[in-house]
Amino acid sequence: MMSEFSDEQCDKGDGSDVVNQSELLTEGCSAESINPRASAMKEDLAFIRECITPAAVITVSKEYVTLVIIRTQYSRVQFHVGYTEAYPFELPTLELSSPTLPIPLLQNKQKECLENARPLLGQSMMKALYEPIHKFIHTNMFIPCWKEMKQISTLCENKGKIGADEKEGVVLLKLNCCKYKHTVKLKVPYNYPEDGVKVEFSNSNFPEDIQYMFQSQVDEIVRRCAAGATVEQAMQVSNPIKFAEIASKSVTPTPRLTTNNLLSLKHDVGVLKQISDLRVATTSGSKAKYVTQVNAERREARRDLRKLAREESAADQEAQKAILEEEQNEMKDLIKGKASETAQPSLYAAAHFLVEDFACRLPLELCQACKKPVLPELPESEKPPDSAPSTSKTRAARANLKPMRTFCGHWLHFQCLNEWLTTPPFVRMCPVCARRIWHPDWPEDHKQLEKAWQANEARKREMCDVSDFMGMGEKFSAK
Ligand SMILES: [Zn+2]
Ligand SMILES: [Zn+2]
Missing domain, CATH: 3.10.110.10 (Ubiquitin Conjugating Enzyme)
Incomplete structure (x- = not known):
């Protein structure tokens, strides 16, 4: 040393x-x-x-x-x-x-x-x-994200409560906006920022499909940060609405070779050896033969034991030395190693997105077509149980009022968006940001939408003709 x-x-x-x-x-x-x-x-x-x-x-x-x-x-x-x-x-x-x-x-x-x-x-x-x-x-698991923690506390001022557990590396954001509430748990992993922050939702009264959408989006933002995109880049490309479900990777940790489990391994090997020795001893024939054999075996075993003990202690020292050396090398690598040149911090990006784009913004967001709030004033769970019995009619009405996020990041009710995209002039610009209104649930090619509309109109005209004819027929027969 x-x-x-x-x-x-x-x-x-x-x-x-x-x-x-x-x-x-x-x-x-x-x-x-x-x-x-x-x-x-x-x-x-x-x-x-x-x-x-x-x-x-x-x-x-x-x-x-x-x-x-x-x-x-x-x-x-x-x-x-x-x-x-x-x-x-x-x-x-x-x-x-x-x-x-x-x-x-x-x-x-x-x-x-x-x-x-x-x-x-x-x-x-x-x-x-x-x-x-x-x-x-x-x-303290927050050491790699100290500055981000400060940014988050500024971000959440007047928007909710923050809790933090430095040992676990967990940040809890309890967010409130109008009648809506949402809790976000952000866990900073051991290898942060190379491994991105883990995001979990709880205690929320936002519609479930909206939560699901934001969960996939925030997971995507985190993935992009860890892969090297800056916060701005990760956010810019966060608008497309649909994401393939990311298969959850189950990682089985490889056991670390420590002095302790090395010694227990050696103990196991020793026990196995004793068992096999015993088997050799019990398979022999007559008693006398057995005794001499036992004595011989004992002598041999004692000799073996001494030899083994010498080898063991040498091997032990060797093992200890090897472990120490390994630790030394790991430490040297760690000290000489460089921080990742690609991984970007994801904690603040995730928190910013969830606070500013979701929990504290959506309840205030207006439909760009009808200018009414995209979310119902009262969350579904806050409504008195007898006020809206669930019939197919109320379910259809709810589906029509479902908030939809367009490519530009602004919001419309499902029925408002559907009308905008399926009736002339088909191509519309967002009144807020002047980008084209587009959503992956509708065909991107407006000619296709136009054709569908024309076919629909033709069918309507046909129906009118038929009813006119029927009406005439009635009049005719009445005469
Ligand atoms: Zn609307
Ligand atoms: Zn827009």
Whole structure:
């Protein structure tokens, strides 16, 4: 481990202030009784050696210690402690830096760490300085989306309540608009933003088909962000109404090879071996033969056991070493690794879409044709049970008033949109944004719609002719 520290120092090529760690250690030992500074620094060093993977140690010197605390590329902080002349009778300097965290937050955390170490004045402080920030990086799932969380709280002002669970990485938005309410659960996954945020709806009184539509749209926005589209791009292409249902991928996690399950695996192998040994022993013939065989087997087994024990302990050490090495390599990869160049954050994009385009907008949205609200004033679930008995007539009326979102993102009732798209002039522009009114449930080719309309008109005329004829006939017979 010592050599690895010096390797790191050589790699860094730092100047004269970086000393060999063993020098530091010997100096500490010899002067321990009279030099509290060396003694505290020796203890600091012992903490680093014991608790921090060498790959995460950048520099250790008489003047300063630099470490990396990392969970993912987006949850990492550089931890830099500068020893003052008066250490440990004075707090050292602490500097935290991070590519993803805002400076005021880092400054707050610096203060928190220093305050945590203050009661230890006169003693080693490294552990007390390190632990609060280490815990923060490893338990707060919002670290990769700190700025987005701030944006969301601004977004939801006067629109509802926000709840957040930093350990679970869950943001709960309880949104209200007119008589409508809707709760959105946004879960920030471990590998955010490479993995997009997970969106779940609950406690909503919006019509179910509308909820379904927005659920597919928000899932699509998240997918696009994670695939590299910016928030603006992801939103721009979010208007088409229909999406293929995304097959839910069930991912079975691969078990991680840890010391513990490696040892239990070894235990299982041992038990299996004993069982097979026993089988060999019980298949032999006469008692005497059996006894001698048992004795011989016992001797052999003891010999085997000793041999096995030697091998085992060697193998154990090998295994431990291999595991340590693997951990080291993982850590090195993580530290040297780069943040994804493609993945874009999806948390704010999802929240923005659901607040601004759905839950807090739809109840206020007017039908572009009849200029009445696209949603009924009272949600279906809020209506008194006896007010609207469900008959085929009321169901048809509801279907006619179903809100439809057109390609441009504006809304019309089903019957209003149907009339616009199936009667002359067939091609209409949205009164708000002047884009062509279009919806995938109707043919895009207006000639097709025109033909259908003409056929319909012809049929109507025919019906009129027939009834005229019938009327005439009646008159005729009456005469
Ligand atoms: Zn309408
Ligand atoms: Zn429009």
